[in-house]
Every structure is written in structure tokens, then in C-alpha cells.
Amino acid sequence: MQFGLIVILIVAFLSLGHAQEREGTNRSSHTLDLEIEMENRFFMEAPSFNGQNRYFPSVALRPTYTLEWEANDNSLNIEGFARVDVDEERTHFDFREFYYLKVSRNWELSIGLKKIFWGVTESNHLVDIINQTDAIESFDGEEKLGQPMLQFSINTKQGTFDFFYLPYHRKRTLPGEKGRFRFPVIINTNNVGYESAAKAWHQDVAMRYSNSFNSFDLGLSYFYGTGREPVIQFNSEAGIMAFYPIIHQVGLDLQITNNAFLWKLESIYRSSTLQKFIAFTAGLEYTISNINSSGIDIGLIGEYSFDERDALTLSALQNDVFLGSRIAFNDVQDTSILLGVICDLEKSSKIIGVEASRRIGSTIKLELEGRIFSSIAVNENFLSNFKNDSFIGLTILKYF
Amino acid sequence: MKKVLLTVVLSLMIYTVAQAQDRGLEIAKAAENADLGFKSSVSTLKMVLKNRNGQVSERALEVSTLELVEDGDKSLIIFNSPKDVKGTSTLTYTHKQGADDQWLYLPSIKRVKRISSNNKSGPFVGSEFAYEDLSSQEVEKYTYKFLKADNHLLVVEQYPVDPKSGYTKRVVSYNKDAEYRIEKIEFYDRKNALLKTLTYSGYNLYKGKYWRASRLNMVNHQSHKETLLYFLNYDFDVHLTDDHFTQNALKRS
Numbered sequence: 001m002q003f004g005l006i007v008i009l010i011v012a013f014l015s016l017g018h019a020q021e022r023e024g025t026n027r028s029s030h031t032l033d034l035e036i037e038m039e040n041r042f043f044m045e046a047p048s049f050n051g052q053n054r055y056f057p058s059v060a061l062r063p064t065y066t067l068e069w070e071a072n073d074n075s076l077n078i079e080g081f082a083r084v085d086v087d088e089e090r091t092h093f094d095f096r097e098f099y100y101l102k103v104s105r106n107w108e109l110s111i112g113l114k115k116i117f118w119g120v121t122e123s124n125h126l127v128d129i130i131n132q133t134d135a136i137e138s139f140d141g142e143e144k145l146g147q148p149m150l151q152f153s154i155n156t157k158q159g160t161f162d163f164f165y166l167p168y169h170r171k172r173t174l175p176g177e178k179g180r181f182r183f184p185v186i187i188n189t190n191n192v193g194y195e196s197a198a199k200a201w202h203q204d205v206a207m208r209y210s211n212s213f214n215s216f217d218l219g220l221s222y223f224y225g226t227g228r229e230p231v232i233q234f235n236s237e238a239g240i241m242a243f244y245p246i247i248h249q250v251g252l253d254l255q256i257t258n259n260a261f262l263w264k265l266e267s268i269y270r271s272s273t274l275q276k277f278i279a280f281t282a283g284l285e286y287t288i289s290n291i292n293s294s295g296i297d298i299g300l301i302g303e304y305s306f307d308e309r310d311a312l313t314l315s316a317l318q319n320d321v322f323l324g325s326r327i328a329f330n331d332v333q334d335t336s337i338l339l340g341v342i343c344d345l346e347k348s349s350k351i352i353g354v355e356a357s358r359r360i361g362s363t364i365k366l367e368l369e370g371r372i373f374s375s376i377a378v379n380e381n382f383l384s385n386f387k388n389d390s391f392i393g394l395t396i397l398k399y400f
Numbered sequence: 401m402k403k404v405l406l407t408v409v410l411s412l413m414i415y416t417v418a419q420a421q422d423r424g425l426e427i428a429k430a431a432e433n434a435d436l437g438f439k440s441s442v443s444t445l446k447m448v449l450k451n452r453n454g455q456v457s458e459r460a461l462e463v464s465t466l467e468l469v470e471d472g473d474k475s476l477i478i479f480n481s482p483k484d485v486k487g488t489s490t491l492t493y494t495h496k497q498g499a500d501d502q503w504l505y506l507p508s509i510k511r512v513k514r515i516s517s518n519n520k521s522g523p524f525v526g527s528e529f530a531y532e533d534l535s536s537q538e539v540e541k542y543t544y545k546f547l548k549a550d551n552h553l554l555v556v557e558q559y560p561v562d563p564k565s566g567y568t569k570r571v572v573s574y575n576k577d578a579e580y581r582i583e584k585i586e587f588y589d590r591k592n593a594l595l596k597t598l599t600y601s602g603y604n605l606y607k608g609k610y611w612r613a614s615r616l617n618m619v620n621h622q623s624h625k626e627t628l629l630y631f632l633n634y635d636f637d638v639h640l641t642d643d644h645f646t647q648n649a650l651k652r653s
Binding site: 033035075101103105106108115116117119120142144153155160210212215217255257259260261262287289290293295297330331332333334359362363365397399400 | 449451457458481482483484485486499501509510511512513514515516518519521522523525526566589590641643646647648652
């Protein structure tokens with residue numbers, strides 16, 4: 001299915017390119033960039049389950065290609081991604097984006113695979129629902145798979161309206177036997193259940209209204225279709241499997257920007273035949289800028305997450321506080337550090353995270369990432385599986 | 401008699417102070433008026449950062465500006481290099497009064513973030529330019545005092561209205577023979593010590609009316625670092641509208 005989509009897109013791309021040649025008179029421009037990443041992840045503790053590794057060296061490629069024509073009102077945007085890893089399941093390939101974009105005064109139309117982000121908070125991304133999470137890529141859920149879509153966006157005096165037609169569902173990626181961040185039983189990525197008889201081809205729709213007025217940035221969204229977050233089910237025949245229900249989700253995201261304070265709120269109401277629940281993340285970010293004229297900014301972040309669900313959801317944030325700090329040195333090398341801790345308010349569980357990056361020269365970047373799972377409570381259904389998965393990662397990125 | 405003399409001296413002083421303020425404001429307004437009507441422009445920039453040892457680092461960016469009369473200008477800045485920040489862009493709605501509205505686009509996660517425009521005094525991408533040095537220069541953002549006329553140069557002291565500014569004052573030299581274009585700005589830090597000097601050179605006249613410098617040189621006298629900003633080209637025929645300065649436009653930059 002996925003392969004079929006890719007073929008259709010490549011054919012569409014070639015025919016567009018051909019059309020371009022015939023017109024001839026229009027100016028077109030294109031750019032090609034490539035990013036090569038070498039990642040080394042080392043897990044500090046012996047694995048919880050048989051077959052898991054401790055050291056994961058891997059290589060990833062991110063080529064991007066953009067072709068623009070007719071005064072840049074038309075463009076083709078491609079972002080590829082490929083990783084080779086010790087864990088066979090983490091070795092994967094994807095088109096993060098592969099879409100045609102038409103821009104006309106106050107509206108734009110996108111056709112193809114695209115990434116869309118909604119939301120304002122830092123520790124949790126509740127409202128963001130268009131793309132499936134590439135969960136084996138990163139623990140923070142910020143890596144996404146390309147979503148096939150038709151998107152129409154229009155700017156009016158009353159705000160921006162976005163309409164999405166999403167014809168195909170993509171399954172969440174899950175680790176293989178050697179991989180960390182997994183359950184005792186390996187959930188086969190392809191062995192999934194769908195509520196819809198159309199399975200991955202259920203035709204989903206979504207819309208979003210957003211507006212910025214004075215210090216307010218508001219977003220209201222609605223999604224109907226196959227959920228992006230699987231429900232883990234135990235089945236006597238198939239064992240443990242991921243099940244994707246049909247959901248309705250209403251989302252709200254709001255940010256109030258007041259001097260050095262950013263006040264943030266994200267909230268969702270999701271209903272399906274299996275469950276109905278609300279969840280929200282609320283918090284603030286305060287930045288002390290240019291401390292003693294050093295150029296250094298220190299941001300302080302505090303967020304609280306609540307989720308009405310409890311058992312067997314792929315979320316660790318039910319009643320948790322996130323405290324973090326973002327330090328930007330604003331130097332020539334763009335050095336920055338993000339430190340944070342997520343504390344469960346009912347249990348002892350804590351997750352400590354560090355992300356730091358610095359450019360070297362003009363085409364190399366170093367990234368450091370660390371996660372420490374500390375005092376994970378035994379009654380944490382989801383997190384207890386990862387209690388020995390504290391790791392440190394060093395990544396070198398080279399840009400061409 | 402003494403009292404009368406004091407009153408006269410004082411009122412003369414107040415009179416000259418008021419006159420200097422008016423003259424300073426007049427010059428700033430004249431400079432603003434001379435630049436009215438450009439509507440919109442796009443320019444390609446190269447920024448060269450030099451540290452005290454002479455080591456050099458470069459940035460490439462593109463700046464689009466939309467002129468607004470009733471409120472401050474809108475601008476869109478897109479980074480093209482270094483490559484790890486390629487596609488990162490900012491959208492700014494300048495306001496004549498109050499805080500500017502600013503959004504940042506992070507291309508790797510396709511996220512638009514509304515950011516605080518509080519950080520006026522901080523360095524822009526590690527350079528010697530502060531954010532406030534590069535934001536739209538609205539007359540309302542300063543109070544003025546005329547200092548002196550030096551041949552064709554009119555020197556005006558400007559005091560930032562915003563208490564978050566990193567400066568106590570700027571000393572600006574306007575060229576009265578060339579539509580009040582700025583030739584030089586000296587920046588004084590919060591302790592009123594000379595911090596930086598910005599020199600404009602390589603001026604070109606566009607559309608027979610708008611002077612634009614092709615080279616801006618900012619020297620920091622305290623850190624001995626230097627930033628050169630080259631405007632490689634200016635396009636005043638782009639006919640940009642509000643639709644080019646939306647969050648959608650920011651995302652597709």
C-alpha cells in the first residue's frame with residue numbers, strides 16, 4: 001500500500017517536471033540538501049527483557065529537495081528519511097514529506113505526504129494529531145511519519161481555516177526484539193487491529209481554526225477518523241496487539257504572550273466506542289534574557305499534565321509535572337541546553353531529560369541527549385517496562 | 401536681581417532643551433518621511449561575524465519588509481545558512497507602541513512558536529547586532545535631543561522609550577544632503593559607556609528616492625568583536641501584501 005503511494009507520487013512528480021519543461025518560459029529554481037547523521041546510543045543499565053541490546057550505533061540520511069516555479073507559487077517539496085540501526089525495526093525508510101503546494105494570495109493547497117504540527121506546550125503534544133508518531137525515532141514523540149493528505153488552508157480577517165482530507169492511516173512504529181523502550185512481548189508493527197472495516201483506508205477528516213489577536217494565539221481543532229494512538233489489547237489468539245479505534249477528537253490550544261511570560265494550554269476531548277476522556281497540559285514559560293549583557297537567555301518552564309485515562313494507554317503523563325530549563329547561549333555556535341524532569345504526582349516515578357547542541361564550523365553539529373528513568377513505580381503499567389532504559393546518546397550531524 | 405537672572409537663565413535653558421528636543425524629533429521625522437512609500441522590499445543579506453582573534457563565521461539570510469503607515473512594519477527573515485538552521489524563519493509585526501508580535505518557525509518539526517519580543521538587548525544569531533538594532537525604526541520608540549550640525553551631518557541623541565532597551569542612548573548622524581539617511585550610530589550601554597559603533601557605507605539610491613546602504617559595520621568597543629552586514633541586493637518591485645506576512649507564509653518560507 002505504502003509502496004503504491006510512493007509510486008503514484010513519483011509519477012506525479014515526473015509528470016509535473018515534464019509539464020514544466022514544455023512551458024519553458026517560466027522561471028523555476030530547485031535546491032537539494034543532504035544531512036547525514038551518526039548516532040550512538042548507550043543504555044546505562046542491563047536490559048529488562050531477553051534479546052535487548054545495550055549499545056546502538058546507527059546512521060541516518062535526510063535528503064531534502066525543493067522545486068519552485070511560477071514566481072514560487074507552485075512548489076514540490078520532498079524530505080526523505082532513512083535509518084540503519086542495530087534494531088531491525090528501527091532500520092526504516094520514510095518520506096516525511098512529498099507534496100505539491102499551490103499558493104494563491106490568501107489560500108494554499110497541498111497534495112501529498114506532509115507534516116503538520118499543532119500545539120503550544122513543550123512536555124506533551126496532545127492536540128497534535130495529523131501525523132503518526134515515528135516512536136522508534138525518539139522518545140519525546142516529536143518525530144513524525146509523512147501523512148498522505150489534501151490540505152486546503154485559507155487566511156481570512158476572522159482567522160485561518162485549515163481543512164484536511166486524510167485518506168490513509170499510518171501505523172505507529174514500534175521497536176523490535178533488540179530494541180529498547182518495548183514491552184516484554186514484542187508487538188508486531190504490522191499485526192494491528194482496526195475498528196474500521198476499511199482498515200488503514202478509512203477516510204479521515206480534520207479541520208482547524210486558528211487566530212492571533214494581540215497577545216493571544218488560539219487554535220480550535222476537530223479530527224474524525226482512525227486514531228493515531230493505538231490501544232494495547234490482549235487477545236487470546238494473537239497475543240498482545242495494537243488496536244486503532246475510530247475516534248472523534250476536539251482540541252484547544254492557547255498561548256498568551258505577556259512580556260517575558262508565555263502562558264500555555266492544550267486540551268483535548270476524545271471519544272471512541274472504547275473510551276471517552278479529557279486530557280490537558282497547562283503551564284508557563286518565563287525567559288530571563290541577556291543575563292548581565294552576556295547574551296545568555298535562561299528559560300524556565302513549568303507544565304502540568306492531566307489525562308483521565310489510566311490503564312494501558314501509550315502515555316506516561318496522567319498526573320504529572322514537568323519542570324525544565326532552556327539555556328540559549330546565543331553564541332556563534334548556537335549552543336543550547338534543555339534540561340527537564342517529569343515527576344509523577346501520585347507515584348515516585350521521575351524521568352530526567354537533557355538535550356544539548358552546538359555547531360562546529362559551519363556544516364557540523366553535535367547533539368547530546370540523555371534520559372534517566374528514576375524510581376519508576378512498579379504499578380506504572382506503561383513506564384515500568386522502560387525502567388532500565390536510561391540512556392545517553394551522542395549524535396554528529398553533517399550538512400551538505 | 402539674582403533671582404530674575406536665574407529665572408532668565410533657567411527659562412533659556414528650558415527653552416534650548418525644548419528646542420533641541422523639537423529639532424531632534426523633526427530630524428527623525430524628516431528621515432522617516434523621506435523613506436515613506438517604498439511599500440515593500442526584499443533583500444538578500446550576508447552576515448560576517450568576526451571574533452577578537454579575527455576568526456570568521458558567516459550567515460546568509462533573506463529579509464522581506466512590508467511598509468505600514470498606521471502601525472509599524474511587518475517583516476519576515478529567512479535563514480539560508482549555516483545549513484543546520486536553513487529554513488528557520490521569523491515573522492515580526494512591529495508596533496509603534498507596546499510590544500512587537502513575533503513568531504519563530506522551526507522547520508525540523510514544522511512548528512510555529514509565538515515568542516516573546518521582550519529580549520531587545522540580546523544578540524541576534526550570535527552577532528554584534530542586538531534585536532533592537534534590526535527591528536523597524538519607528539519615530540515613537542525614542543525621545544530626542546539635537547546635538548550639533550557638522551557640515552552636512554546632523555547629530556541627534558536618541559533615548560529609547562522602552563526600559564528593556566540595552567542602551568541609555570544612541571548618537572545618530574543623519575546626512576541632510578541625502579534624504580536624512582543615517583551614516584553612523586554610536587550606542588551607549590546601560591552604564592552610559594560607549595558600547596558599539598555602527599557605520600553605514602556603500603549607499604545606493606533606489607527608485608530615485610530610497611537610500612539603502614550595502615554595507616553595515618558594527619564594531620563592539622568592549623568585546624572587540626565585529627559584525628559586517630552586506631546587503632547583496634534590494635528589490636522594491638516585489639509588490640508584497642499582508643498575505644505574504646502570515647503564519648502560513650512563515651511555514652512555507
